[in-house]
Amino acid sequence: MFFTLLRRLTAGSFAFFRRVLRWGGAWVQARPALAAWVYGDPQEAERVSEAELAEENYRDFNHHYFAGFGEQEKMLADGPRMAFYAAAVARRVRPGDRVIDLGTGTGILSAFAANSGAARVYALDHSDILKQARRLAEANGLAGVEFIATHSRDFTLPERVDVILHEQMGDYLFDEAMVPNVIDLRERLLRPGGVIVPSCFEFYCEPAKVRDERRIPFLWELNVRGYDYACLEDDRPENPNYYRHIGCDPGMIEHFLGLAAPALKIDLMTLRPDEMGRELKIVRKVVNPGRLDGFVVYFRALEGDDLALSSSPLDAGRAPHWGFRILRTEAAEFTAGEEITLTLRVGSWAEPGGWSWSWTRSAGG
């Protein structure tokens, strides 16, 4: 009891100081002369405050997005997703372990951990779904799980834990702040030799052909019964979001032009954020000739050699509640043996709205 009170007090004070620092930062930045003195290069200060603002906005969005039943039920009804987590937690959580469940939602991963014999589970969530998580735990007789209404960055403990559980993967893998949130907890609260579940991820970006009947060309590519839209090419929109397909379903994709391979592999146990770079080059030899319509972004989460969770549109066992995304290109025909080189530039991995891409072709070797 005393310990719980002390921890809540510490977490509350920490959250309060963060808020004061943010207000202080905003106050200083509203005074250019003072900001230049405090932060040095004003352009750099602007970049920092933009990043903080983006993070703050994302926190607000995430907090509301997951508060309702709608998003939670989609995730829980996703059979491959739940099978992956049930098996991974059963494998990695040992009797007596202390566990943090980062973003517990309805508490399902905490329940898996308790079933594996965890001594204590700290189930964190910053959205109002935590109210239902508590009711569910009571109704299901779940013991040893403490539900804590907090953002993970504001959470602290006097001791380190054995396991961090999380499901923070977005359609673009990185767009739900998985990397910064998990690394923050890892650095502060995971004991040496502890584990993160899941920790290994593959990020893919594959050149693909969309089924003819599902393809939506850019406006200037169209010719509708002789009415030619080509002159609009000069009026291409500047908004980068226009160049991404937001809602995609697996039925859209006919094939990948090359053989799929990870464009990036990360292990959250060891990853340093600056390791990820800001530019990826992806080269694919064409084995399925045809039209290039765009690059399909999807991911795989791995636990050991035998457990995988995939959002690929071409995997029969894909986890259905994840969408995948297409980085659109103008149509281009490819023959077998040619090579496509994609350059993907990312300002921030967490903000796909700022990604840009281009490709070149070569004869191949």
Ligand SMILES: C[S@@+](CC[C@H](N)C(=O)[O-])C[C@H]1O[C@@H](n2cnc3c(N)ncnc32)[C@H](O)[C@@H]1O
């Ligand atoms: C994708 S859902 C996963 C829910 C649950 N773990 C499951 O597997 O069904 C992510 C949950 O994490 C919460 N969340 C996201 N980022 C968080 C953070 N940094 N701290 C606390 N909760 C967070 C959201 O409110 C949401 O309920």
